[in-house]
Amino acid sequence: MALALRLQKSPMPGFGLGMGITLAMLSLVVILPVVALLARGVSYGPEAVWATINTPRVWAALYLSFRLAFLAALFNLVFGSLLAWVLARYDFPGRRLIDAFVDLPFALPTAVAGIALTALYAPNGTFGSIAKSLDGKIAYTQWGILIALIFVGLPFVTRTVQPVIAEIEQEVEEASATLGAGRFYTMRRVILPMLLPAALTGFALSLARAVGEYGSVIFIAGNLPMKTEIAPLLIVIKLEEFDYGGAAAIGIAMLVISFSMLLVINLIQIWSRRRIGHV
């Protein structure tokens, strides 16, 4: 394999074995299946792929998935940063326990989160009944999907930003204060720019997770075509109809849009790192 080009001779043993296991697993589990997906798109034909995607139902699902994932990641960017600040800077009883609980969405299986959120926000649930008394509805609407996506992506921003806050030297803040800046000004002009690259990393991870999320969403979504039907669900529906070409077309569309978004975020990150000059 081209990857195995060795540049430096090393006395360390095990390169062949390690690289062999790595490439074998990578090929079998990740690369070959993704290639099979792309190959299916090619054999299905570009026109057929486009014809599958270019229907109102598929556009609606893709728009819904990416729009709500973006909004959920945005919420997590703000709330996750606030949470990171509170956990890193303030001391209050139970702080370490709460710190541990931030990771619960990673540890709780998505199907469990899905039925729990549905039970909570359904019209007869604890929060759902409050919404109902105010003539609102959360579960089985786009609000329900948004809540599920916020849940699964919640820890990412906190976990990327928290270590950066812990490393900020307080002299910087003191310098800002002695130069006459108020606390709010220091926050906005000194601290936030330092947190931005890490926060963007967390935002990107949260976004990628939310775009592809399935388990926690399908229970609370209601799954009405054109209204609350997410893109991954459309793939499952196509597969159940044995329309493999159609499923591959939507899968490829999701891959292309996700990677383009992540690329843009990466570029913004490079730009913000360069602008600040360090971190």
Next chain:
Amino acid sequence: MFDGSPEDHIPVPAARTSAWRPVTQESPLVRAVLIAVALGGLAILVVAPLIVVFAEALAKGAGEALRSLAKPEALSAIRLTLIVAAITVPLNAIFGIAAAWTITKFDFRGKAFLITLIDLPFSISPVVAGLALVLLFGTNSLIGGWLVAQNFPIIFALPGIVLASIFVTFPFVARELIPVMIEQGRAEEEAALTLGASGWRVFLTVTLPNIKWALLYGVLLCNARAMGEFGAVAVVSGKIRGQTATMPITIEMMYNEYFSVAAFSLATVLALLGLLTLALKTLLEWRHADQLAATRRH
């Protein structure tokens, strides 16, 4: 670190101490509001769903919950999930160690690209991952058709579920080990080699003790995700009752059939596993923080 008590820095007249506040701190009111928003948000978004799982499972009493767990459908789901995790986690650990060893102990062209490929599963929807596996190994594909003829079906069978679980947990162990092994460098291994130790001996007696806590950390996260994966497994398993229905899949089937107590009882088992994972993970972070990766993103 600066602990915020003014006495450490400037002698302040006693009468003014209460009003005195370091310039690097927010006013008490702002602090209180931020803490309240953070805790309130966390309670609504994260803690409430967890409590609901237990409450719904116990809605008709603990006896009913336990009886639903003893049903064959639930038991076979628990068995299958344990089998899947027992295959997935060791394979992923071996891959993670091999990848981390290759990436951190050698210099070669394309290393950054290899790391990108290992991280790739994080940016692919589990449903798309399952779809890709179906297209590669399904009955009407080239490889899949041949394997079915050899009486070794992958899709709608255990191997497919394992492959899907490995896909979604792919970077967990490697990502945990790579930063730790970069930090530790190669000097200790090189010293052992010059003293005549064999490659395996170096790995077992030098490298492994250095990375054991990071490895355990990665394995914990990998196990939690492998046991709880839904999207990718839903696509490749075919959801055959008693055969390819893992715990999350069985929870979905029970829930859709309005067996709420049964669904939430099985969900409770997975939620307890999640809490156990969190507890062990937190314990590792407290006890062995110095031997774990400094920043974690998963």
